[in-house]
Amino acid sequence: MKILFIGDIFGNVGRRVLAERLPVLTREHAIDICVGNGENVSGGRGMTKNLFRKLRKYGLDVITGGNHSFSVDDNDYSFMEEPISLRPLNFPPANLGHGSTLFTLEDGRTIGVVNLMGRTFMHESLDCPFRLGLAAINELREQTPIILVDFHAEASSEKAALAHYVDGLASAVIGTHTHVQTADERILPKGTAFITDAGMTGPERSIIGMKPEGVIKKYLLQTYVRYEPSEDGAMINGVIIEVDDESGKALSITRLFERVTLIQN
Numbered sequence: 467m468k469i470l471f472i473g474d475i476f477g478n479v480g481r482r483v484l485a486e487r488l489p490v491l492t493r494e495h496a497i498d499i500c501v502g503n504g505e506n507v508s509g510g511r512g513m514t515k516n517l518f519r520k521l522r523k524y525g526l527d528v529i530t531g532g533n534h535s536f537s538v539d540d541n542d543y544s545f546m547e548e549p550i551s552l553r554p555l556n557f558p559p560a561n562l563g564h565g566s567t568l569f570t571l572e573d574g575r576t577i578g579v580v581n582l583m584g585r586t587f588m589h590e591s592l593d594c595p596f597r598l599g600l601a602a603i604n605e606l607r608e609q610t611p612i613i614l615v616d617f618h619a620e621a622s623s624e625k626a627a628l629a630h631y632v633d634g635l636a637s638a639v640i641g642t643h644t645h646v647q648t649a650d651e652r653i654l655p656k657g658t659a660f661i662t663d664a665g666m667t668g669p670e671r672s673i674i675g676m677k678p679e680g681v682i683k684k685y686l687l688q689t690y691v692r693y694e695p696s697e698d699g700a701m702i703n704g705v706i707i708e709v710d711d712e713s714g715k716a717l718s719i720t721r722l723f724e725r726v727t728l729i730q731n
């Protein structure tokens with residue numbers, strides 16, 4: 467099975483990049499399933515029902531989340547109940563939605579997807595992503611050996627630790643959240659593909675998606691500054707993972723990085 471994972475899709479630019487490039491990439495690379503992190507799709511923070519529908523229309527099969535999964539105020543979060551919409555599994559269970567799913571392709575093959583969030587430098591009171599993640603992976607493995615994990619976390623060490631912890635049980639552990647693509651993609655000894663961060667699909671000339679001016683101002687003044695999403699430059703970041711259907715072990719992991727010239731509209 468060939469999986470395309472799209473790194474954090476950020477704001478208007480991220481959506482436009484996806485609309486233009488996802489159908490082409492899917493065809494060119496003979497992709498079987500597209501998974502993407504959508505927690506930054508609404509102006510850099512959160513997701514709405516309307517934008518969820520758009521990401522689906524552009525070709526994402528499963529949409530994962532993170533610390534911004536519920537960041538839009540007064541939002542209709544009914545889309546979180548859909549099987550293909552994930553928020554971190556280790557959020558308190560009282561939150562809407564779920565953190566893992568089984569997705570069946572048209573040809574009958576099935577993949578399990580798990581969304582977890584890190585605690586280091588983030589929300590330290592979350593449930594343990596290691597223990598909950600392992601339990602979810604083992605449960606999904608009763609249905610399929612092909613398991614993809616989106617680990618939305620800040621610390622590279624936490625991401626690497628989780629990947630090694632589930633090495634041989636998950637087909638891939640893909641880090642998200644930092645919006646900076648790392649060059650450490652590899653297959654771990656027991657067959658799990660891993661990258662610390664898949665990067666961001668959005669405005670390249672930015673600070674993790676936002677206009678630099680506001681971010682610099684915040685560092686200088688140490689006060690609240692409202693960040694504005696950048697519209698400058700466009701790129702798509704992600705990884706393509708090839709998995710053996712029988713064993714669920716990764717055969718390859720390849721970074722995807724493209725600068726995109728958007729068609730004006």
Ligand SMILES: [Fe+2]
Pocket residue numbers: 505532533534618643
């Ligand atoms: Fe995030």
